[in-house]
Amino acid sequence: MNKANAQVSDNLISRINDHYSSMSKGQKRLADYCMEHYEKAAFMTAAELGRQAEVSESTAVRFAALLGYSGFPEFHDNLEEMVRMKLNSIQRMEVTYGRIPREKILDTVLRHDENNIRMTLEQTDKKAFQMAVxxxxxxxTIYVVGIRSCAPLAEFLSFYLKQIFPDVRLVSTNNASEIFEQMIRISEKDVVIGISxxxxxxxxxxxxxxxNNRNARVITITDSVHSPMNLYSSCNLIARSDMASIVDSLVAPLSVxxxxxVAxxxxxxxxxxxxLKTMEQLWKEYQVYTGDEINRLDDKVSL
Structure with a gap:
């Protein structure tokens, strides 16, 4: 956990400890649940948290106010940051199973993605976006770095950047040494876009x-201002990503x-x-979008 995450964690725990003796029985149950099951509480609404602690939704809201937060959303954000770096894949799956009824998986996932896009739009720093452009x-030279589940995002971005700029490099990341070998000539004239x-x-x-050590401009696409990715960046593009699943939600990052x-x-x-004119001619000449597609004319299938 980086320094910023540690500060958020320590601050939340300290607030609970400082106020615990003056809490009501219901508020103590909320505090106990949050500390014992923080990995689940971080992804609950005030009503859901209240039900788990056997108190009302209003008690959960007052609990956040008692701890000095402006409201439940601020408390919720701090709790989420507290667990962001702690959950492993098995824990993430357990959280998902506890949140989503099997018969409502499709509706729930789509609504979560919709919510991620909405929150991203509300929290987007327009100046940072323009700075990135x-x-x-x-x-x-433009370098693009993204591995594991973020690799498709990096590949998608570099694919279109290559249609706009002459020198775009998608950094392959099979091992750490290969990264530095591919970026060995990076300098203050270049930019790197990191996605994580x-x-x-x-x-x-x-x-x-x-x-950053080579004085290149660093742009990050990540989920929070507290992300360790922002330690070395000059421009941060924030996109919400619901992490409470073994499958990362990358809908909002892709929209960004x-x-x-487009910009x-x-x-x-x-x-x-x-x-595009040049590529259209090449696609037509080499039958990129004709010869390798299924032709169903006259009820015949040919390749």
């Missing part, structure tokens, strides 16, 4: 540290990446149009 436009969500990748973090690509395309319209 400007930094990328001014870069000589809980559980955060140490290799991606080391790549950001390496780029889409917005970034860059609008700033480089001439280059993009030229590239």
């Amino acid at each position: 400007d930094d990328i436009l001014q870069a000589r 969500f809980p559980r955060y990748s140490m290799r991606t973090l080391k790549a950001m540290e390496f780029a 990446i889409n917005a970034l690509i 860059l395309c609008m700033r480089r319209q001439k280059e993009v149009v030229y590239t």
Whole structure:
């Protein structure tokens, strides 16, 4: 856990300990539940937390106020940060099983993704987004780093950046040494985009540290201002990612990446149009989108 996460954890625990003696019986049950089952409490609403502690929703809200928070959402955010770096894959699965009835999996997951996008929109730093666009436009070389579940995001982003810029490098990350070998020439003229969500990748973090030490501009796409990814970045793009599942929710991060690509395309319209015209000719000449697709004319299937 980095320093920021440790401070959030210590602050929450200290508040509970400091006020415990003056709490009502119901509030003590809430405090006990939060400390014993923090990995589940972090993903509950006030009503859900109240039911688990056998108190009312209003008691849960007053409990957050007693601890000095402006409201239950602030308390909830601090509790979530407390567990963000602590849950392993098995614990994440257990939390999911405790939250989602099997018959409501589809509805619940889609609503969580919808909520992640809404919260991302509400919390987006528009200045940071514009700064990221400007930094990328001014870069000589653009490096994109994302591994494990974030690898598809990194590949998607680099695919479209290559249609806009002449020098884009998707950093492959089979091992730590390969990362540094591929980034050995990075300098203050370049930019690196690092993508990581809980559980955060140490290799991606080391790549950001390496780029920062070389005075390159560092852009991160991550889930929180408390993310360790932000230790070395000059520009942070925050996208909500519900981590209470063995499957990472990357819907909101992908939306942020889409917005970034669109913004860059609008700033480089001439280059993009030229590239697309050239590629359309190549696709037609080499039958990229004809010869390798199924043709169902005359009820015949051919490749």
